[in-house]
Amino acid sequence: MKRGIITALIIIVALAGIAMVLDNNKKKNEAKTAFIAEGGGAVAVRVATVEKKVTDLDFSVNGTFVPKQELNFLSENAGRVSKIFVDEGDRVTKGQILARIDAEIINTDKETAQANLQNAIKDEARYSNSFKTGGVTQQQLDQAKLAVENARLRLQSASRKVSDANIKSPINGIINKRYIEVGAFVNTQGTQLFEIVDVSKLKLRVNVNESQVAHLKVGDKIEIKSSVFPTEKFNGKVSFIAAKADASLNFPIEIEVDNNTSNSLRAGMYGTAVFNFPKQAPSILVPRTSFVGSVSSNQVFVLDTTTNTSKLRKVVAGRILGDSVEILEGLNEGETVITSGQINLAEGTAVSIVK
Structure with a gap:
């Protein structure tokens, strides 16, 4: 009994819905007919x-700040970390020593390369004297000279490894992450040591549409605002305009931004690029x-x-x-x-x- 009542209610509701749709369609058709009828046959x-x-071309778009330079610093030599001179948050300059790898094995390799070079030089001198008296052939002398060059290259490589035992910063920036501790062993496969970011200059990444990108060119000066620092204005310059639109038919733009003296802007913050154009005719x-x-x-x-x-x-x-x-x-x-x-x-x- 209850099932029959429920079925009847469902049928009634469905019929009411159909009636409403038909009524709406009728009203739309009447509106179209009235629209055409107003023309009196025309x-x-x-x-x-x-x-x-006068066309106003000015517009503004929001984007995200990213570092102009960002580096995940990897190891080049195998060895145990003997000293670390910086910590997360420290500001570093290009060429500054960040850490030191135990160079005992590396120094041994360098000393061996030096000894081999000295022996090769002596052998070359001996072969050279013998060649003058006919004791050795030209080919033997050439091989002795080649041995000297090879020994010199091996010494140069070993000296470079000794120099690389002092891990130096390749850029100016801030230590954002430190991945090593004293006593940790790093290998030549590229153990991650530090993440260094430079926020003295940032890039603001934004997207613009086709009508907006048509008025932009690399080098345009742009005013940059940040909601975190509403009273400050930052200077920007368009450094990149994509040659191809993305999937949403917008064009990625990069704007190089000068940070203030205290480096208040940080990577990951939101910013607004304000594009102002001369008054149009x-x-x-x-x-x-x-x-x-x-x-x-x-x-x-x-x-x-x-x-x-x-x-x-x-x-x-x-x-x-x-x-x-x-x-x-x-x-x-x-x-x-x-x-x-x-x-x-x-x-x-x-x-x-x-x-």
Whole structure:
């Protein structure tokens, strides 16, 4: 019994929903019919007046600060860490010694390379004297000279390893992470030692659309703001503009930003790039919906006010500025363009303006 009542209720609700949908469709059709009827037999259209306006190109976009330089510093020599001279948060300069690797084995290799070089030099001198008296051939002398060069290169490599036992910072920056402790063993496979970041200069990464990127070029000066420091203004310069849009049809932009003397800005903070452009000369603008099909068609219908008919006009479109399009040729200020109903129009079609 209960199941039958529930089924009946479900059927009633479904029928009520269907009735509502049908009623809404009827109202929409009546509205369309009324819209066309207003034209009195002519095609009902909406229009807009062609105007000259000053275009405001200024805009602002938000992005994230990243370090201009960021380095994950890896080991080059195997050995045990004997000393560490810096800690996380310390400021370092290029060439400063950060840590030292136990160089006992490395020093032994260098001493061996030095001894081998001395022996090779003596052998070369001996072969050279013997060659003068005919005791050795030219080939044997050449091999002795080659042995000297090889020994010198091995010594140079060993000396470099001894120098690398003092781990030096390759950039100016701040120790953001320290991954080693005294006594830890590092290997030549690239054990991570330090993460160093330089925030004296930052990069603000933002995305702009196609109409915005058209007005930008590398080297443009940009004003940068930060919500964390609302009273401060930072100077930026466009350093990179992507040649290709991303999946969302936006273009990645990088802006190099000078930090203040106290390096208040930090990587990971949000920033706002304010793009200001010189005042533009007035230009003829029409609604984007004026075009037949799309903007690329370069065709619009103009209203002939004397006969209330449509006239197809060829135009040259310029910049797309939001919902408006700049017209370079083909229209004059004060003319009237048709903005809706073009699908039903042809050259000379009678029209009726609907407000």
